[in-house]
Amino acid sequence: MISNTDRFFLTDAVHKSVKALEKKGISQVEAFYTNSHATEVSIRNSEILTQNQVYDAGVGFRVVVTGGKVGFASTNVLNEKAILEAGEKAFAIAKVSSEVPNFALPKGGQPPEIRGLFDSRVAEITAEEAIDVAERAMKAAEGFDKRVIAKDGLILFQSGWRGVVNTLGVDFEEPETRAVIYLSASGKQNGEVTGSCSDFLFSREADVKPEIVGESVGKKVVELFKPQPIKSFQGTVVFSPQAVSYQLAHVLIDALKGDTVISGRSAWTGKLGEMVASEKLTVTDNALLEKGFASRGFDDEGCSSQKTILIKKGILESNLHNATSAKALATKNTGNASRSSGGFNIVRMIIGNGYRAKPDIYPSNLVIQSGNNTKEDLISKISKGVLVESMAGFPQAGSGIISAQLSRAFYIKNEEIQFPIKGGMVSGVAFAWFKRISGVGSDAKQFQNAIVPSVMIEELKIVGP
C-alpha cells in the first residue's frame, strides 16, 4: 500500500517545482506523476516461480518555451531538489529544441468522475492472497484434464495514483487499481505437445475468479489435441476476441491515430466521412465505462475523458486525438493522450511507460460494438472456413498487412468445427478485410485497451503448411 506521506510528498514537490519553473517566465509547464505499488506472482511449469513487490513513483516534465519548442525530462529520484532539476533539465532541452508545429497542452476542465476505478481491497492485498489466486488458477486448469500443464502465468494486483498539472489550469489526480490474471498452458499426451493456450482477465476489483480463467485455459488445451494440416484455400474466417484484440485491433488503432493521419502514415488519411469498412463495423473509444480497465476521468495530459464514435456502420467518423493533433487538424481533442500505449515500439520498450514517457496517442477502451450472434451462430453460417482463436506474428501497421501463424485455429466445414489446424498461416491486408466483415459476435471481452467480440470476415487466404 502507498502511504499518504509518500503520496503527498510527491504531489507537493511536483507542484512546488511547477511554480518555481513558472517564475522563470516559461510559457507552459506540465508535470505528470504517478505513484504505484504492485504485487506480482508468476507461475512456471505448474509451480509458483516467484513473487515480487514493486514500488515505483516518479515525475515527467514537459516544458514549452516561446514558439512551441518542447523539452521533456523525467526522474524517479524522490527528493525536491532532484524533481526541480528534472523540470530545469526539460527547460534547458526546450531552449535548444526545434519548434513542434501546433504543439498544445489541454486547458483545465472538469473531468467526469468514473465509477469503479479504485477498489481499496486491491491496495490491501497480501502476498498470501495473491499466491492463493495463482494456485487456484493453476489448479483449475490442471484439474480440468490431467493432460493439461500450467506453463506460464502472472497474477498482478496494482494500486496507485496518477496526477497531471499544467500552467493552463489542469490540476487533477485520480486513484486506480488493477487486477490481472494471465495463464498459459499446454497439453501432453503420447509424446504430443500442444502449442500453448492462454486466457486473461483484466479487472479493477480484487474479487477476481481465477477458476474461470483456469478452466477456460484447460478447455482450450484439450481442444487442441490431434491437429491436422490443411491445404491452402480461400474461405470465411471467424476471429475470436483474443485474435481481434491483437493483430486486427493494432492495425485499426494505428490507422485511427491523429498523428499517423497528419503524417500520412495512416491508410485512412483524408478519409473522414468515407466508408472504410463493412456496415457491420462500429467502433468507439470509451473512457467513461464504469469499471473499464482503461477508463479514466482525464487522459495522460489532463484532457477530460469522453466517448468518441470512430467508425459508425463502416463510415469513418473521427480519429483519436491528443491536444497537439487536434490543434493541427482544427478538431476537438478526444482525450487520447496516453503514456502507456501498446503496440510494438522498441524505443518505448527501452524508455518505459508512465512518468518516464511523453504521451502518445492511444485508445482508452477501444470498443467494437457487439452483434447479436453467438460464436456458434457465426460458425453455423460457414460452409468452408477457419475459426482463429489466436495467432502469432506482428501485423504491419501502415500497410495493414497481416501474415500470421495460426497458433490456435480450427477447420470449419459444413457449418461445423472439424479439427484443430496444425501449422498454417492467414495472410492478407487488414484494410481490405475490414470491408468484408460479414458478422460480429455477441461475445465481447475486455482486454487491456480494447473490448472486442468475435468478427467474421469473408474470402480470406489460409496458407497450408
Add this chain to the structure above:
Amino acid sequence: MVQLRGQNRVITTCTVKNGVVEDFSSISLSGIGVRTFIDGKSWGFSSTNKLDFKSTEQALDNSFKLAKASSQLKKQRIVLEQVKGKTIDLFSPVKKPPHSFCTEDIVNIPLEAYKGAKEAGSRVADIKATYVSIEDKKHFLDTEGARIHQTTTRVLLFINIIAKSNGLLCPISENVGHTGGLELFDKVSPYSLGKKAAENASRLLNAKAPPSGRFNVVIHPTLCATLLHEAIGHPLEADLAMAGGGFGDHIDELVSSKLVTIYDDGTTPYGLGYFPYDDEGVECNRTILIENGLLRSFMHDKTSAALSNVSPTGNAHAWDYSVEPLIRQTNIGLQAGDYSMEELVEDVKEGLFLEGTFGGQANINADFTFGFQRSKWIRRGSLAEEMRGANVAGNAIKVFKTIDAVGKMSVLRPGACGKYQSAIQGRIVPAVRCKILVGGTGD
C-alpha cells in the same frame, strides 16, 4: 542468500520526425532490487526507488516475506552453486561518451538520417529517426561476498520510413546499435543508413507482394538475426526448455543440421548484449549451445542450472533494478560456414531471398513467426525480381534441420526482446539457406 542490485540509469532520446526535432528527452532512473532465497527452494523479490536506508531495509524485509509466503508450496529443492564472491569494477569501452556531447551534437545524428532519407525522393512520405543512449551504473552484491560494479554505455539509432504512392503504403525500418559511445557513427553514417532505408521503401512501392507456401529460402544476415533469436534462441533458454517445449531433454542429441553451431557470448565486443557478469554475479562467457547440430547446453541462471545439475552460464539478466533477473540471451551467435552469398543463391532452382526484419515471436513448443521487409525471387540460381515483405512461420526444430548451407560472412546485429520484460541484445549472424513457410499476400 540475499542478492542486492542497485542501479543508476540515464536514457537520452532524440526523435527527428520529418525534419522537426519532435522529441528530446532525458530520463534519470535510480533504484534498488532485493532478492532473497530461503529454505533451499523459494525466491522473493522486492524493489523500490526510494533510496533511504529505511526503504532498502523494507524492501529486504518484503522480499523475505514474499519468499516465505510460497515456500511451503514449492515442490523442488534447489541447491544453488556457490560462486566465490569477487570484487570487480568494470567499464565497457567507450571512446565518445554520450554525456560529454551537447544537445546539438546529439540532434544532428537523427537529423542526418532524416536528410539522407529525404534524398530518396518525393514518394518518401514519412521519416522518423530516433537516437537512444543508455548509460548504466550497476552494482551487485550478495551474501557470498560478491561486489560487482559495471558501467556500461549503449547507443542506438532507429530509422522508420513510410513510402507512399496511390494509396499504397510501404514501411521500412533500419537500425544500428552497439555497446560503446557515439563512435558508432564513425563506422556507420546515419545519413547513408537513412538514405538506404528510404530508397528501399520507395523502390518497393513498385514491387509485388511475395507468394505464400513452403519455399527454399536464402535468409540474409539482417533477417537471420531474428531467425536465430526467435526460432532457436528462445527454445535454448532453460526456463522455456524446461517448460517441455522444443529441445526438452535432448542433450547430446542431433537437434539441428550438422552445419549449425550456436553459442551465446556476453563478452562479444560492441555487442548490445555485452554483459561480462550477469545479474546474479555469474561470469557470462561463451557458452556453446549447439555444436555441429548436437545439443550441448541451454542458457541457465543459477536456479535452472541447479535443477539441471550443471553450472550457471551467466544468462540471468534483469532489464533494470525494478524487476527480477530471468534467463535471457546476451549476444547469440551462429558460427559462419563456407558459402559466399552468390554460392548460397546459385544452387536454388526456385526460391526466395529474404531480407530485413520486422520482429517476431516464439511459442513454448518451438513454433515461431517473424516478418521480413523485402524479398526477391530466386530463379535458376540467380536473383530475380524484387518483392515486398510478409511473415514466415515454422517450428524451429524442423526448420533448423533443413539448413543446407551457411554463409561465410558474419555480422553483428542489434536486437531487442520482450520476454516478460524488455531487453536489448546482440546477434552475430551469417546468411543461411533452409526451407520455410512464407505467408505472403501475393499470388
